């Protein structure tokens with residue numbers, strides 16, 4: 038079957054690829070574009086390890102088809118740091134040990150960034166519900182939630 | 198709380214982990230992130246039947262499909278001897294292992310592998326699976342441990358002879374074990390209160406977010422390379438070598454970063470298949486399990502069925518405990534019946550204990566280790582009945598635990614006498630913690646429970662290479678699941694006297710470092726840490742020798758302090774101290790490279806104890822339980838990297854809460870798993886949990902230079918009973934079976950209402 042020729046903006050760069058109809062955005066990122074930072078934990082939208090932004094919406098890349106992404110803007114974990122500078126969330130996750138094995142971390146970071154862009158002063162409950170779609174089996178979420186909240190506090194402080 | 202006041206520069210500090218940047222940027226390569234050029238893709242055909250004779254398999258149509266490069270079935274695997282062979286600390290039956298990776302005479306569970314295909318794409322491989330025809334004769338199956346032990350139960354292995362007991366005819370009991378201390382008959386005679394109860398726990402999956410994945414590449418000369426996510430690259434090598442009849446020297450296994458294991462990645466599933474497919478196809482083969490395959494065919498830990506009998510004086514001295522613990526093993530023997538029995542009442546000083554256990558096969562995937570294997574199951578029973586005893590006696594449940602706490606010198610029911618341990622300290626801290634006296638509202642309750650895990654040592658090898666610029670590389674051989682590289686680097690920095698960020702810890706493949714037993718048993722920071730410390734000391738000894746050479750003095754006259762060689766005294770001479778960097782730079786002319794090394798079978802693991810406090814609120818309308826507050830107190834020996842120790846405690850507690858409240862396998866009447874996904878197999882999500890307050894008690898292990906005890910496993914032991922005890926205090930209803938999910942709790946609440954109305 039003929040492949041689809043797709044153009045999108047990925048992490049700020051114009052990107053073209055060919056994909057089959059059944060390939061998801063996650064398959065495209067990992068297998069066609071060699072960006073393996075987005076992880077596949079379930080392929081059914083239940084774990085959030087594949088979280089990416091599509092046109093500023095937080096989505097599970099395993100639930101989006103590659104062919105749907107024509108003309109879209111996609112951001113993945115690989116686009117989160119600014120050159121040599123980590124995003125404040127990335128830095129905070131390191132400082133506060135908010136990861137253990139790290140398989141959930143890219144998805145959690147992408148999701149947390151989306152939250153802080155919408156709400157720079159989330160309550161603990163808001164963080165927990167926002168991240169409820171990102172499974173982490175290692176940390177018990179404690180340090181993740183703390184890291185997100187303290188990043189938000191720093192960002193508010195810096196914005197003053 | 199530390200009885201050792203030595204001051205350290207690095208040990209005990211919270212540094213950024215060496216692998217951290219790669220993990221927050223998506224650079225880190227996990228199991229499925231690895232690829233090779235020319236690589237093809239493998240998929241597995243799995244049995245839809247829980248129990249069936251495999252009469253024949255016809256793969257000819259699959260082989261004829263364009264793009265298919267290799268097809269394998271059990272015929273491609275040599276038969277293995279039925280004897281138990283030593284592998285690390287455990288015993289492995291390779292006859293079972295080869296049948297578990299590929300069903301032979303029978304398919305023994307839904308999801309059991311029956312054939313595998315490698316093809317140019319995943320799509321072609323999947324199409325090929327559909328062309329394989331398997332002629333099954335479906336047999337009756339058995340899922341439940343109690344059912345499997347009944348007369349007339351479907352028998353999985355006609356030829357199986359149980360160890361430790363005599364039976365007439367075939368049985369599903371693989372093993373009987375018993376442990377006896379003192380005289381329980383006498384103990385119960387001394388008792389003024391005796392309680393007897395039964396408990397049940399469900400099998401649960403480790404639930405790592407990363408599915409199993411492997412790339413295997415076998416060259417024409419038989420040399421194989423394997424990249425996979427595993428807790429033990431040396432185990433993968435040993436298992437693949439044995440199953441495929443290859444010498445260990447021809448297999449090089451490189452562990453990827455690992456996305457969680459919890460014991461579930463200590464075994465092989467895909468690795469032998471991918472290696473064999475690669476050998477047949479002459480190309481590298483990549484295989485990744487789907488989440489559904491992970492649930493249907495890997496892990497879990499045992500489910501259990503238990504009876505407990507406990508006796509005590511009115512003053513609260515426990516005089517005797519008897520227990521029977523039946524664990525389901527899945528399709529092949531290997532439930533952790535021994536550890537379950539041994540851990541059952543290990544936190545307590547009880548003079549008369551008799552515990553026995555059964556390892557029982559059923560038509561489910563073969564169990565794998567899961568965090569403190571066996572202990573959480575037996576502790577659910579023990580810590581629930583102790584709570585009931587406390588109620589009966591009118592004694593505070595922590596007070597009762599303190600009255601009976603094991604201490605230094607206590608003989609454990611399973612044999613050894615404890616050295617320095619910190620169990621009582623965990624209870625003391627719990628009693629004083631403000632959590633324990635905080636007010637509770639309506640429908641709320643508080644529960645406590647304790648737990649024990651042995652922790653292990655085992656074989657470890659480490660190398661510390663001093664680089665020419667005064668930095669160091671630490672090579673060890675244990676996959677790092679939760680920050681162990683940081684701990685190893687901290688200890689090496691401390692020993693060498695150089696900065697933490699000058700030490701680069703890496704994990705060697707099986708050809709780059711001596712043998713290391715797997716990452717498990719909470720052993721890495723303890724045992725491999727010890728090997729790293731010894732290897733660093735070896736490097737320091739060489740550095741001192743080089744200084745002695747430069748100064749033309751005896752090596753004994755040189756000491757190492759703060760990263761410098763110094764004369765031991767003014768008698769030796771008056772020399773300016775030489776830094777590690779200076780000595781490293783001069784290494785070529787003082788004797789060549791400086792490489793410290795150590796390899797040993799580490800003994801002296803210090804046992805871990807924990808006491809947890811849990812507050813719940815029960816919704817009487819729905820039976821749903823919210824965890825309001827959770828405090829986990831644990832003796833950690835010494836926290837080398839406190840953040841990652843807290844992380845282990847928090848993560849273990851969270852897994853225990855999932856086990857307590859929601860996690861279970863749902864099998865339909867055909868023995869097929871009905872919930873093989875994260876939607877229906879519900880592990881805790883962020884909104885299910887509160888913060889988990891990890892309180893570290895430091896009673897150093899005197900068998901480790903920094904006092905390290907394993908910390909990773911014991912935190913999963915207390916939660917199930919802590920939650921059950923809290924629910925009882927909230928509702929008056931005692932839940933004796935897991936999970937305490939909303940429908941089950943609601944039914945129990947309704948039952949209690951009916952009973953109350955009738956009275």
Ligand code: FES
Pocket residue numbers: 076077078079080081082083084085086087088097098099100
């Ligand atoms: S892989 Fe997309 S949600 Fe799990």
Ligand code: FES
Pocket residue numbers: 135136137138139140141142172173174175176406456457
């Ligand atoms: S850190 Fe392992 S799953 Fe989150």
